[in-house]
Amino acid sequence: MNGSAPLVRLQQVCKRYGDQDALVDIDLEIFNGEFVTILGPSGCGKTTLLRLIAGFEPVTAGHIQLNGRNVAGLPPEQREVNTVFQSYALFPHMTVFDNVAFGLRMRGHEKDEIRQRVNEALNLVQLIGFEGRRPHQLSGGQQQRVAVARAIVNRPLVLLLDEPLSALDYRLRKQMQMDLKHLQRRLGITFILVTHDQEEAFSMSDRVVVLNAGRIEQAGPPSEVYEQPRNLYVARFVGEINLLDGQVDQVEGERVVLRIDQLNVRVKSNRKFTRGDRVHVLLRPEDLRVETLKDLAENPALKNSFADGGYFTGTVQETIYKGATYDVAVVLDNGRPIIATEFFNAEDATVYFRPGDRVAVSWIEGWEVLLPHEG
Amino acid sequence: MKDSRFFRRLVVTAILAWMALFAFGPNLLVLLASFGRASGTTFVEPGFSLHNYLRLLEPAYGRIMLSSLWLAGGVTLICLVCGYPFAAILARTRAPWRNALLLLVVIPFWTNSLVRTYAMIAILNANGIVNRLLLAMGLIDAPLPMMYSSGAVLAGLVYALLPFMVLPLYAALERLDQRYVEAARDLGATPARTFARVIVPLTMPGIVSGCMLVFLPALGMFYVPDVLGGAKGMLLGNFIRDQFLTSRNWPFGSAASVAMTLVMGLMLLLYWKSNVRLSRREWI
Structure with missing residues (x-):
């Protein structure tokens, strides 16, 4: 896996808002099938990093490559990535089925294929039978699962998850962590998850990237980050020290x-x-x-x-x-x-x-x- | 405590009395009058007949109704098409500039709309600003006859009513969560399809209330057709006024007025339904 070219490659990526540096010289390579978590406190730039990859905002400097292709100037609808938003952003005027089918319809798939793939996706997140519901008729956990289904149904190269579990209560969060991890293993889709919760980062991911004030402090497997922190910041952030x-x-x-x-x-x-x-x-x-x-x-x-x-x-x-x-x-x-x-x-x-x-x-x-x- | 409760009751009572006396009462009188008969001595001879309503369906009057609806519909459509992009820009603009733009929308309200309608004459008449500009640019040889046409009425109504379209649209677009837009783009929708499939449905309450706020006055603002349309073409607002002031046929004027209220009521119902459907989205 590590021998092949990275699926996502960030080179010297910078993002500035006015005179505020949100991200500074980010170098990161993510490989096919990896589950990478970007861990950091609020305001460290981790959501910005996702938004740059998704194409919602342009980079100030540096390059982002997706599957070997430079994506500069490519609008979000032309990038083979999908996002699960923190607040889910389910379309309130559409049913669960229409929400999940949205991406497929936009890409002009056949009706039968859409029906079949939406069913598959809803089956994966155990929401069969909820097709006709509106988002407001679902619980937080169900909404979260619709958001995941709406993204994975498009079979993206990379799934971006922006603190997808932060609105859920503790037990449901634990459950969803495992569900997401299993889903990722099953689908083999590369996941990039953003969170401020080190426990979540450790329990779900293959690799953790600790971000602080727009810079990568350390990147490595969870055990390495925990046991061999590179500096005091990482040591303090990933647990009691x-x-x-x-x-x-x-x-x-x-x-x-x-x-x-x-x-x-x-x-x-x-x-x-x-x-x-x-x-x-x-x-x-x-x-x-x-x-x-x-x-x-x-x-x-x-x-x-x-x-x-x-x-x-x-x-x-x-x-x-x-x-x-x-x-x-x-x-x-x-x-x-x-x-x-x-x-x-x-x-x-x-x-x-x-x-x-x-x-x-x-x-x-x-x-x-x-x-x-x-x- | 006791004082404030007393005060609250007083205010509520006063408002209710005001509404009863000046809104509900008159409307009830109009409704009753619409079922009566015209009388030379007492204005209205009480009774119950649908005679006045049936008369509204006569071709001559039906045509007035239709052309009024047609004109009001045109005004609404133009206001919507012009107002939506403006409101969208307004909603995206940052704080200081946004306030300046909002002020531009609101400033016309500081001048009486009748005065503003007369000002339109200065712009549209044979010796007006538009004609002089076009002549000076050599685009035309003789002044265009723009005044006293349905075009002039349309322009006058659009000018007078555009802010009523922009403000509710602005409110709806400003409230629209950008994440829905981003989600649509993320899922592969082009900007145009995002607009059609997500932005328009989610701002529907603003669209509906803007359309109502334009459509209804466009039916009833009689002085704009009077000033800019001249004697040509009778519209519903003028017609109602004439029934009351010129023909002295109060019951018939009342029936036309009630018919207009019914149209409004129907539209309100439509608006309410769309509102109920979408108002639950705060939940998410």
Whole structure:
């Protein structure tokens, strides 16, 4: 798949509104059959990116290629892409059938073929029997499915989805995420989805593109973006993160010895650092280990298994119950707040830590991410 | 609290009384009169007969009705064709310019429309602006006789009524969600087909109310045909006025008036139906 030419190629794409940069130097290649999610906060330019690909707005600079063809100046009706709009934009004066048939009619297909393809599309989104309804007679989830059917019925090269699930409630959203993902696998159509919800991005896509202030911060598979964030922005945007600041003391190949406060900590990094560099150590809450000092004192085996480079000490501030897990909020003795996620043990289904507990905090070597200090 | 409730009641009562006295009452009188007979002494001799309505169907009067409807229809169509693009441009224009354009639409209202109709004479008559311009450009050798024709009446009515078409169209087009337009284009519709299949149906309430606001006055504005059309060609508005003021046949004039109201009512019903059908779209 990666050997072939990209289906969508953006080269140095810029978009300016007045003197406001909406997108700056976007380079992105999307391959046939991929499910790519563009993830970013509101106002980061992610919807603008979709609108440029769909042809609703011209690029200020750069090129967009669809299937090897430069689409500059091509109006939306001549691009083989279809959009599922955030608000669905179903035509209120048409029935479900007419909405779905609209694209086929515009392209002059035969009546019988239209009927057959509309039926197929409605079948895919499980809306058989709703043909005669008007959009206002449907629930939000049903409207969403009509919008998807209206787009896929045209068999586009690329389906663009602009926050298609944001108007739905949590459970329906979860359901639709899976439905959309399965639909994409089944049809093999390339999906480009825009969302601000990292969970949605991770659970649905093959590749996530993190966009911030009009620039791509990182693009890669969800696990890579989560586990190997390229900078603090990405790390913070795709989940909870704990930060420790340190200085490089020694470098031996991939192994780096850091000095964090009074502690020497051994970490791994495939980035190049030299002695004296200031760095951030990034730790996900679920990667942290927390034990009470009391348990460590009473149990030498536990203490031995715990961080040979030493550990940080701190005081538990509070615990936050999350259902399957709970978060422990700790303030380290150096004043830094830390959040650690703990699982309930099989034998102990209660929250183990109490506010005021003195605790040791460490992590398993190699689970941390090292970034150069930013500012 | 009590005071405000009292005040509200007072206002509502006052408005209702006003409507009863000056709108509902007179209309009821006209309706009653239309079933009566003309009388030399009391204007109307009460009674119940459809005589006046049947008379309206006589060829002479039927022709007045038809030519009035024809003219009003023409005025409406011209206003629609001219008003729609203007309203569309208006709805797309950005804030400061939009207000300036809107002002251009509204400014004529600041002058009495009778005065504006007389001003049309200065434009259209043999020595008027249009003729002088055409003569100066060498396009014609002798002044065109534009005054006192149905063309002049048409022009006068279009001029007077165009704002009534533009404003509701503007309201409808401004409210039209651009995403429907984008969705249509996205699905392969050319701009022309997007207009026909999406924009026109979705702005239908504006189209209907604009047409009504033009069509109905075009039937009844008697002074425009009077001033610009001269003695030629009687229209419904003039006819009704003449029945009341010249022929002194109040029942017949009333019947014509009621017939016109019925036409209006029918159109209102049409408008209401189209409105009900489309008003539910806020839901989406």
